[in-house]
Amino acid sequence: MSELAQAEAPSARRRFKAGAAFVDGSYVPIDEARISILDTGFSRSDLTYDVVAVWDGAFFRLSDHLERFEEGCRRLRLTLPYERAEISSILIELVRLTGLRAAYVETICTRGVPEQGARDPRALENRFYAFAIPYVWLLRPDDAEGGMDAIIAHTVRRIPTTSVDPTVKNFHWGDLTRGLYEAYDRGARFPILLDHDGNVTEGAGYNVFAVVGERLLTPVSGTLEGITRQTILELAEREHIPAESTQLSEEEFRGASELFATSTAGGVMPIVSLDGEPVGSGSIGPMTGRLRDLYWQAHRDPRYLTPVDYPD
């Protein structure tokens, strides 16, 4: 390492410690990462995004996340300005800059910034943004409650798939935010939304699972096809646990012996109360515990990992 690089390295690490972003082709500290107020990713929420975790110095299922991200772009007719290999390199560089061994890494593709007064989204040059920040826990492992206090929201329903496609990961969180406020008003923190037919969909950034009899069930529609959700379904199959993505009525969900949520931001998180009543024993159940262990063990499976080559 040159003297200059030696001198700069610690200051660079300080600059990027809180996070690093890739904006308009440059790497900047997260606190300086800004997008144009005219970007239709903001003013029309016209975008898709993805979040991938870095755990113990390696990306987990990076190619699966990038495949979903690219598929979301295709469905919205967004053209990514970078190839997959370039995006991987950018994400790795972001994590290298921060030095974080556990990180929350987000990619975003927006429709872009219109010329003055222009309305036609087809004319826009689509934009790519990314950032890496310290790993985010929806439910911290040291949470005093030991699990999620959830509610089934009754003031709001999930945006239907006939309006916005939930499998294209999006920032249309108006319904989820209403659900969050309802949860707070009812003394809880984690809303779960029903669709307009009364079936369970998902929560504010997490998929949900229910153990009903011997079976593990998760909603099949009206929900993001989460990668963590997918990992759980794969692990269940490997372990010969009967699991199914299916329509899940509110009644079935309420009758479950165990409930848990899944998210890249926290993995497998037990739901220990629903509408103020304990779920099962009121603490993490055996199936949830087993799947949580398997989930974190999978983070040592080389097939799932893309290690980061950190600078010295």
Next chain:
Amino acid sequence: MSELAQAEAPSARRRFKAGAAFVDGSYVPIDEARISILDTGFSRSDLTYDVVAVWDGAFFRLSDHLERFEEGCRRLRLTLPYERAEISSILIELVRLTGLRAAYVETICTRGVPEQGARDPRALENRFYAFAIPYVWLLRPDDAEGGMDAIIAHTVRRIPTTSVDPTVKNFHWGDLTRGLYEAYDRGARFPILLDHDGNVTEGAGYNVFAVVGERLLTPVSGTLEGITRQTILELAEREHIPAESTQLSEEEFRGASELFATSTAGGVMPIVSLDGEPVGSGSIGPMTGRLRDLYWQAHRDPRYLTPVDYPD
């Protein structure tokens, strides 16, 4: 005027000619107006906004727009960091900076930027942004078609009010953007969306009206309560034109003798074709023309106006 001010004035006008924005307490040229990539106004579309027009050097119905904006904030439990009089002053200053006599002026209040990893929207300091750019026409008066070529979208339905409240002006445009692409695919430019019961709601940034028999009808629900829409209803009442906001079925809408759209960005705009078929005569109808004239005449009514005191 001091020599310095004389020297600076033309350069300031050049800097702000394309538009001016108020961001983080400062006035900046529109091209430099940026928001944090972590603002939940972006990452959760957690915000409300409003758009008011400046026409011939005066704001049109400024207090009505700001009242709706404040009401939207209340419903989302957002706290505006400025009082109404301060916001008015900011908007006037933005227009003064640009020198524009016809402008599109937007106010935005977002939930704000979370501390690292924080998820609770209640903890955030809400943010106010605003900008003024040259007046935007959804349909230019010199448009060769002379009116809107509209479709009724059949690939997408308007986000229901049970999910996102459309009377709180928002950037949840996923359904409207899908409608725009469907319109383009079908050789038109202006989608109109139905709700899940098959009633007409609104388009991508505009309310709609239908002349059915002797009556002027506009959807009562599932739609923004547009100020231009309100102005038309008030003008109709004053002129003794029977007008009503009501449920408007697709069938009634298709049978109308005249259709038009309303928006702050363009005023009253005739819809001259629907799904490729001419509406009425296929050009602007008598009721639409009359209301368009009355609408622009109202822009000279001092009760509606807040004049801008432009610098010399």
